[in-house]
Amino acid sequence: MLRKRIRINEAGLHGAVFKIADSIEELAGSYRLVHDAYVHKGYMDPAPSGMRVTEFTLSPRTTTFIGRQNGDIISTISLFEDSKAGLAMDGIYQEELDKLREQGRKIAEVGSLAASPANWNGRPDATFHMFKIMLNYAMDYLNLDDLVIAVNPSQKHFYVWALLFDEIGGLKSYEYVKSNPAVAMRMPLEKCQYRYLEAYQDQTLNKNLHHFLFKIQSPLVQLPDEKKPHRVMTPQTAEWFCKRYGVGHEPEKAVQNEP
Numbered sequence: 001m002l003r004k005r006i007r008i009n010e011a012g013l014h015g016a017v018f019k020i021a022d023s024i025e026e027l028a029g030s031y032r033l034v035h036d037a038y039v040h041k042g043y044m045d046p047a048p049s050g051m052r053v054t055e056f057t058l059s060p061r062t063t064t065f066i067g068r069q070n071g072d073i074i075s076t077i078s079l080f081e082d083s084k085a086g087l088a089m090d091g092i093y094q095e096e097l098d099k100l101r102e103q104g105r106k107i108a109e110v111g112s113l114a115a116s117p118a119n120w121n122g123r124p125d126a127t128f129h130m131f132k133i134m135l136n137y138a139m140d141y142l143n144l145d146d147l148v149i150a151v152n153p154s155q156k157h158f159y160v161w162a163l164l165f166d167e168i169g170g171l172k173s174y175e176y177v178k179s180n181p182a183v184a185m186r187m188p189l190e191k192c193q194y195r196y197l198e199a200y201q202d203q204t205l206n207k208n209l210h211h212f213l214f215k216i217q218s219p220l221v222q223l224p225d226e227k228k229p230h231r232v233m234t235p236q237t238a239e240w241f242c243k244r245y246g247v248g249h250e251p252e253k254a255v256q257n258e259p
Contacts, residue, residue: 016069020066021066030066030114031052034113035047042180043177048246057078058233062078065137067126067130078111080111089149092150092184100146106144108148128212146186150176152181
């Protein structure tokens with residue numbers, strides 16, 4: 001039923017573009033969007049800066065993606081690559097993540113998903129475009145083995161049945177989002193194209209996530225031509241956010257977490 005409800009409608013995104021946030025203005029816009037969405041959902045208390053910024057946000061191994069429409073940032077998602085500093089999910093799911101690391105698998109955590117206040121009730125067209133750019137970047141630019149994510153139990157069925165993640169960790173209280181409940185999910189990337197083909201091959205094109213994610217190049221999704229990691233969060237940028245807004249942790253801690 002979840003798969004049949006999917007609609008991929010690029011016409012509804014006239015004037016939109018989905019890209020890597022590559023300026024201080026775009027990063028700040030993303031952090032504000034996440035802050036407002038997380039406060040609205042009860043995942044954090046309001047911050048004086050009006051931004052959701054942590055030591056993981058300021059890592060040089062974090063990539064933030066945004067959707068812009070008519071100049072406004074309408075959606076965002078971030079990809080946090082694993083490093084010596086670990087991932088936010090290690091706070092409650094380190095055993096599950098260590099099992100992947102022990103196999104030599106390169107992992108990254110998906111997080112900081114948010115949409116503009118006008119779209120809090122759901123913007124599936126923008127959501128699937130954000131997922132497409134993040135997934136393509138993870139596979140083609142970072143050569144990752146696994147995506148992991150901690151999701152609220154209310155979203156579990158969507159991630160399992162629509163986005164085809166596996167549950168790898170049971171229900172726990174997640175301090176990182178104000179002790180809200182979470183379950184841990186994983187997507188093994190070497191299997192994901194086959195999974196989407198098997199699940200969506202009988203759907204029409206406007207409902208076929210396999211076709212949308214892997215077979216077409218959407219003009220709205222813009223990634224760099226050179227397929228290598230695109231680093232935006234420099235030590236200078238991290239320090240700017242710390243000094244300008246008093247957010248995050250010390251920039252030296254944030255930027256020295258290369259493996």
